[in-house]
Amino acid sequence: MIKRIREVKSNALIASEEFREYVEKFESELVRGISQLTVLSIILQFGKEGAYGYKILKELEEQTNNTLVIDEGTLYPILRNLKRDGLLRSQRKKVEGRKRNYYSITENGKQIFNYLAGFLTKLTEAVLPLFDVDVSLQTEKYYYCPLCANKIDISSDKKYCYVCGYNVYDDLKNRRMKK
Amino acid sequence: MSEEKRAKGIVKDYLKQVKEKLPEWMKEKKEHKDVLIELEGHIWDKAEEFSEEGTINEQSVRLAIAHLGTPKEIARQYKQRGTPKVYITEELWPYYKQALKFASVILIAIYVFFVVLNIILGRPMQAFEFFNIFTTLLAVFAIITLIFTGLSMEGYLPEDFTSSTTQEKRRKKREKALQKGLPVDPSTGEPIKPIVKREDKIPGGIIGIIFAVLFITQPFLEINALLHPEFLSLLRLAGIFMLIDSSITLTRGILGPKEITAQQITLIAMAILKFASLWLFFLFLSNPEIFTIIYWTEETGLESVLLGEQYYDAYQNIWILIMFIQVISAIYDIFKAGKFEKYKDLF
16 A cells, blocks of 8 residues: 555655655555455455456455555465465466466365454454444344354355354344344 | 567566576476466566557566566565574474484484594594584584575475475375374374384383393392292292283384284283283282392491381382372273274374
């Protein structure tokens, strides 16, 4: 974010090298984990077909309103690491004369994503009021496990949370009835 | 030269530079080809976005490359793999420690060899002049540290030193172990083997057999003369138990951790022996009057005395405690034999 901000006045705080460096470091620490999660979320939208690097970046820029921008050189190592860890699989395809690696999410990747997405959601819900921001969760679509915050689709017929084993059957049934 | 050709030339040149900068582990695994294909696709897509008329030109390619970063920056991203721990990554840390240990053992062994050799040759002082152990150790440690720091900076991980087939085998082994609820070493990811340490069992067994033979043959007549004859017979009986026990220990050492069924049988045999030995301990317990204490004085040399009646209670309590420990130990052996079942198709 800070990288993209240009100083309008020469005495603006952003002109200070020290401030810029400090904030940039802080931002990158905050964003590191979130970047991976958002990349997974974009890939998940493309289902089995998968998405290639350039497409992922474009979608990310568009869907986050140009706020979360991953450096182009950083995206490919991220994809590679997620593939190495078994969260993604890739398939090389030649489309319009260009060779591309299409990444799609694995079953294991989906489970890890849901858990981490749930964690991030609950964390955001708890933390953002400190900054005077209200967060409303989409409880009509998702259920968050009361024990581990795992994100579970409300239409799921699962009896137990697959992360912690908590019995979610009754809660899910009640939510569906309310809906 | 056409615009298209020039653009292709720029991309080719850029990718060549990226290839040079990419880490060695990636080139060894031929993974760099995949990275280069991916980057090339990205450059063309981006260049298309930058070109106003929709046709890619030299300028749009240059812009796309500038956005992607310098070859050095690209390569650096692929080198950031391990978890930082001092200068050596956490993933390489256990191997670094192992390397240091290995080097120390080898160096100390060489040093001891030279010291002994010089002593034999009657030149004890020359050993130290010949081989300064501390300086050598420091130098070797420094070299090992430098190598591991370099490997960490290049983004090497332990898996880069093993073939994909070995990795696959390890992964399967690990999965199987986790499914069975067996412990897995957190640093190596390998399942922890059942605890049958050859280096403990074999010498332990041999030493036990030597003592057992001494107890059975009772070759020191001077000592025999000092002991109560019945106590001597009990010691002989103890020697027989000891001989069986040590033979089983030695067998377990020879069999090693891979012979799971044989280890289970020996463990059960050991448990039976421990239960049987309760009878021997009971004989010791119920005959405190034959227990002889040997001591040594300057004037008379070795002397012996029978246990005083006032100590009988304490003596018997000690034997009860020993018998209790023996029962626990036998039960633990049976439990261990059962636990070994899980390891069966793992090794």
